[in-house]
Amino acid sequence: MRNFSLSPMINVFIISSAVLLLAALFYAKYLTALIFIPRQILKAQKYFGLHDDKALKVLHSVIDIDRSNPQACWLLSRIYIKRKNYILAQVFLFDILKAQRYTRDITEEEVRLNLAGIYELTGDVQKALRELYHLKHYSLLPPEGYKKAINLNLNNKNFKEAVGLAAEALLIRPDDGEFHFLAAKAEFAHGNFIEAEKRLRKGVDTGYHSRDTDILLGKISFIEKKFDQAVKYFQNLPHESLSSSEIESMLGECFYHLKDYQSSIQILEKLLEETRSDQSMQTDVQYLLGCAYEMAGRVEEAIALWEKISLRFPLHRNIREKLLFYHNIAPASWMRSLIGLPLVSFIGLTEKLLAKFDFFIKQLVYEDEKNLEYLCGSKSDVHLFSLYFISVTRQTSPLSREFIKQRMGLRHAHRAKYLVLIAPHFSDDLRLFAQKNCILLYDFSEYKSLE
Numbered sequence: 001m002r003n004f005s006l007s008p009m010i011n012v013f014i015i016s017s018a019v020l021l022l023a024a025l026f027y028a029k030y031l032t033a034l035i036f037i038p039r040q041i042l043k044a045q046k047y048f049g050l051h052d053d054k055a056l057k058v059l060h061s062v063i064d065i066d067r068s069n070p071q072a073c074w075l076l077s078r079i080y081i082k083r084k085n086y087i088l089a090q091v092f093l094f095d096i097l098k099a100q101r102y103t104r105d106i107t108e109e110e111v112r113l114n115l116a117g118i119y120e121l122t123g124d125v126q127k128a129l130r131e132l133y134h135l136k137h138y139s140l141l142p143p144e145g146y147k148k149a150i151n152l153n154l155n156n157k158n159f160k161e162a163v164g165l166a167a168e169a170l171l172i173r174p175d176d177g178e179f180h181f182l183a184a185k186a187e188f189a190h191g192n193f194i195e196a197e198k199r200l201r202k203g204v205d206t207g208y209h210s211r212d213t214d215i216l217l218g219k220i221s222f223i224e225k226k227f228d229q230a231v232k233y234f235q236n237l238p239h240e241s242l243s244s245s246e247i248e249s250m251l252g253e254c255f256y257h258l259k260d261y262q263s264s265i266q267i268l269e270k271l272l273e274e275t276r277s278d279q280s281m282q283t284d285v286q287y288l289l290g291c292a293y294e295m296a297g298r299v300e301e302a303i304a305l306w307e308k309i310s311l312r313f314p315l316h317r318n319i320r321e322k323l324l325f326y327h328n329i330a331p332a333s334w335m336r337s338l339i340g341l342p343l344v345s346f347i348g349l350t351e352k353l354l355a356k357f358d359f360f361i362k363q364l365v366y367e368d369e370k371n372l373e374y375l376c377g378s379k380s381d382v383h384l385f386s387l388y389f390i391s392v393t394r395q396t397s398p399l400s401r402e403f404i405k406q407r408m409g410l411r412h413a414h415r416a417k418y419l420v421l422i423a424p425h426f427s428d429d430l431r432l433f434a435q436k437n438c439i440l441l442y443d444f445s446e447y448k449s450l451e
Contacts, residue, residue, distance in 0.1 A: 037062050041071045052079050068099035070106045077114065086118045093118075109140045116148060125156050143173050150182045154189065162186035177208020184216060193220050211237060215247065227254040245275050253288055259369055261296040268292060283309055287319060294396075295369055297340035299326070318397075325396040329425045330444075338447055339394050339424070343369055350392050352450055353422070357442075359388060365414065370394050375414055389416035393423050401433055408437065422446070 040062045047055035056079060062072040073092040080089035096102070096111050112131040119128035132149040135141040141149070146169040153162040166183035173179065180203030187196035197220050200213060218233030231254045234247055248271045255264035268289040275281040286305050293302035303326050306319045313319070330336050341349070350372055351361060358379040366373040372392040377385075389411035393399070404421065411419040420440040434441050 037066060044075055048075055068095045068101055070096050070101045070103055074106045086122055089118055109135055113145055125152050128152055154186055159186045159190040175206055177203035177206035193223055196220060222250050227257045230254050245281055256292050261292045264292040294340060299336040299340045321397045334448060353446060387416035388418045388420055389414055390420040399423055399430055
């Protein structure tokens with residue numbers, strides 16, 4: 001018999017079988033990926049948000065087969081972000097980036113924006129900006145990404161960078177008024193109030209308007225002392241925004257400067273109750289409320305408030321001056337009443353006083369709650385040609401030489417020959433200065449003679 005060698009045939013058979021087995025395994029894995037994984041992803045999507053624990057279990061079964069599956073990694077990152085497990089969320093987002101496996105919905109842009117969001121939540125502003133600037137470098141940064149980058153720079157006090165990003169974004173989206181608003185926020189924070197207002201106006205012109213727009217416009221108007229405008233902007237705000245102590249304080253001060261003392265008092269009294277735990281705010285509110293009481297004729301209440309503050313802050317300059325005036329210069333009730341007298345009554349009383357001094361009024365040049373200014377003639381002047389510029393002030397803070405020099409300038413501007421000052425009190429230094437400059441002085445004790 002002939003001997004046949006079976007070894008080569010066996011080897012071929014073994015190798016062929018192994019190849020077929022591997023092919024079958026790869027095919028099985030392919031079928032699994034083709035059928036099993038999509039089904040699991042759909043199942044996880046149904047669980048997502050309702051039964052996150054079940055979703056996690058399903059998604060991890062996918063990850064065991066396909067480590068960088070973008071849909072599984074994405075959903076896992078979303079769940080872990082919700083659970084504030086930011087480290088695991090980052091791991092799965094990094095897996096997508098590393099594998100560069102993107103879908104129509106899960107793009108590099110979305111992944112990096114989410115990473116930036118995680119870094120922002122964990123307080124790592126620089127890493128958040130790094131992700132956003134990476135997208136910007138490759139022209140992948142969407143408008144929302146620009147807005148996030150601008151806000152991060154604003155929070156980090158990089159105002160110049162924020163303005164630059166807003167300008168760059170407006171080249172891409174000129175119709176998006178929010179970029180004008182964000183640039184305005186940066187300009188405002190940098191102290192450029194005029195430029196901030198211009199930006200806000202441009203934003204409004206594009207149709208962008210929000211609660212924050214009115215807040216910022218109100219603050220700018222307040223800083224520019226346009227108190228009536230500030231009130232309009234603040235009163236446009238919803239009730240919950242008006243509960244902000246900062247806005248309430250500004251609104252109370254606006255009404256004070258607009259001479260609506262009752263509205264100012266109403267707001268500041270309420271604010272005083274709401275800010276009991278904030279000593280710094282309490283001090284400012286008490287001082288301003290005292291000023292409103294004073295101008296409303298409630299001088300004793302004003303003094304009581306200022307005395308409370310002086311116990312805590314004895315070096316508070318404005319309060320020291322107020323208390324010094326009322327304790328030392330105006331301790332008498334008649335003087336305090338005169339300081340708090342309504343303007344119309346004070347004008348009437350002042351004009352009686354001028355008549356007593358033989359002045360006749362030619363013109364009331366200026367009036368406010370604290371100051372009256374007249375152009376007068378004098379009956380004692382034989383020819384009645386000489387003009388007197390008469391300045392009356394209820395200012396309770398000490399008068400300065402600068403105050404008198406300003407009145408000297410006004411006298412000159414009105415071509416008056418003489419200057420007369422009427423005030424609660426003059427220091428010896430000011431009396432000497434007035435004497436050298438031929439200025440007539442009368443203190444408020446003259447009003448008492450009208451009784």
